[in-house]
Amino acid sequence: MEQNILDDIKNMEKHVGKLSSAQKILLTTDGSVTTILDVLKGHVHINTLIQEFVPAGKEMARNLDIEEGEIVNYRVVVIKSDLEPLIYAVSLVPIKRLDKNFKEDLIKADIPIGRILKKHDIESRREVISVFVEEDDENLREIFNTNSPMLSRIYYIIHHDEVLISLKETFPYSLFQE
């Protein structure tokens, strides 16, 4: 674990209060978040809120190491248990790096990315870029039906030495407290 990420976790605790073990792990793990949610909350599923193809703007292109204007799959989902929304996730995937089967699963079906990677036996590594307390966001407050502070992280899933998926995940401090 990089020291700067550990330091940022400590800074988050100064803002929102002590983080639970589960919260710390969800913010820093390089493993599948779907797998963690499955064991903590029972088999989870997703609701896709947005699913579209967009040309990369300047910043997006730089982050993903592609050319401006290249097409990116932009997906916004809520990962939920049978009871409640758990994690709000925004993913960016440069479509030129997707093989056909992965692309179909990403576009057609409500399958969490962790499960798609597993299904296709994709070898990868994950790099946590940042963890932080989210700015006040009405949309997130509505989705989770809480005024609790929101905890976020941004990370990359790297495959063949390139960013295959850039992810931002957010959950309220009121969840995963034990």
Next chain:
Amino acid sequence: MEQNILDDIKNMEKHVGKLSSAQKILLTTDGSVTTILDVLKGHVHINTLIQEFVPAGKEMARNLDIEEGEIVNYRVVVIKSDLEPLIYAVSLVPIKRLDKNFKEDLIKADIPIGRILKKHDIESRREVISVFVEEDDENLREIFNTNSPMLSRIYYIIHHDEVLISLKETFPYSLFQE
């Protein structure tokens, strides 16, 4: 997460009592355990107890998908915080699947495997084979200085579609309770 692993977690709870979120995650994650320990316990380090090369017996060869007699690196370590032992880990690595730099780090230095993989930017996937309550083991009781039941899992780290590392990790039920 495969259903049989989730069922086995429930069975373990019948034997030892309720597992905490951190315990469930440590037993089932497909991410780096070192990374999780770093964020929960501060930067961890390892003590190497055994480090040798052994010819694969019949069962080991079958599990690793190598020929009987091929050489395997057998390493037993304790991952510790500054305060206490946290996880007892046994790893098997067929040396023909190791590149030179990885091999040097594995043999020469007290570096946790998760950190070696990260250092060399190795893309992989992890497959949890089994989770279970350990048979009574005096060695483990001594290392952790407790009579608490021991929780174990076996998993593979797969790289280039082959088992690069087979791992067994064990920790006492008395640890990671929150």
